[in-house]
């Protein structure tokens with residue numbers, strides 16, 4: 001076993017401390033704002049948003065509903081797990097054996113589906129569905145505003161060319177409320193190889209990127225989320241209950257022809273306190289085509305991805321494991337690679 005030396009640990013810690021997660025202040029002047037958003041999406045695929053328009057009461061109403069639901073008995077909670085992948089889930093993430101130390105409620109944001117599902121979730125389904133609808137409507141506005149600013153930052157002539165994907169009434173956007181109960185772990189589990197990893201913590205939600213266009217995250221005051229930089233360093237994200245975090249998803253990476261990068265992230269559990277996060281995954285309608293915006297494809301930046309519908313991408317995501325790089329399936333083969341394939345397959 002290779003044990004990292006104290007010097008290498010110190011260097012890594014210095015590097016981690018040097019990373020500043022970008023903060024976007026939505027009250028800033030528009031041209032600067034669009035430039036900063038585009039830069040953050042390129043460099044990290046992740047940023048914090050302050051001065052957003054989601055009212056505090058809208059956030060706290062949904063948080064209260066989440067707290068009430070997760071405090072039920074497991075028998076009661078399981079009433080809400082009728083159709084996969086939606087409803088209540090515990091430890092199982094997706095259909096391919098991925099596990100995490102969490103429980104969650106996964107909902108489609110279509111109001112009809114929310115109203116049906118609420119009956120299995122809450123004794124006051126109208127109150128529950130109002131809390132969900134109000135929250136998803138408010139964060140959707142923030143997501144659209146960010147995508148419009150991002151399009152401006154990329155100098156794309158039509159500023160709605162990204163936001164239209166998630167504004168459509170048939171959008172396939174989802175909401176997940178994650179609850180990570182505290183997990184006590186003894187020091188005997190300490191693994192020096194995992195110093196960059198969990199130390200004493202367990203994996204609440206394993207490493208992955210989100211397949212959608214944009215994710216808007218809000219958590220309570222308990223940390224655990226980490227993002228990976230382009231250099232593979234894991235950076236802890238401080239919890240900010242009054243702010244939102246934004247993550248670039250795989251579909252936005254494709255729409256921008258690789259200029260924006262989907263962020264890999266994971267959650268480690270806390271030993272003492274429960275973390276609760278509310279994730280809004282903004283996605284297009286199932287039958288919409290995802291293909292790099294024409295402005296993003298030039299002679300210098302040839303098209304990197306094949307076109308696919310959102311339904312095809314989802315199907316690929318659900319056929320793979322959580323941490324798999326599903327975008328690889330949709331990459332255009334580079335000219336040199338295809339020559340190599342031909343050369344090696346000729347007799």
Ligand SMILES: C=C1C[C@]23C[C@@]1(O)CC[C@H]2[C@@]12CCC[C@@](C)(C(=O)O1)[C@H]2[C@@H]3C(=O)O
Pocket residue numbers: 085093094095096098106174176208209210211212281317318319320321322
């Ligand atoms: C293991 C999986 C869970 C997931 C579907 C997948 O097969 C791979 C992607 C996962 C993810 C990550 C972001 C949110 C989510 C709802 C999604 O669309 O893709 C989850 C899926 C899930 O939890 O069902």
Ligand SMILES: O=C(O)CCC(=O)C(=O)O
Pocket residue numbers: 176178205210217219225265266267277279
């Ligand atoms: O709970 C969190 O903070 C992140 C969870 C996550 O990455 C997800 O639900 O896709």
Ligand SMILES: [Fe+2]
Pocket residue numbers: 208209210265
């Ligand atoms: Fe995620």
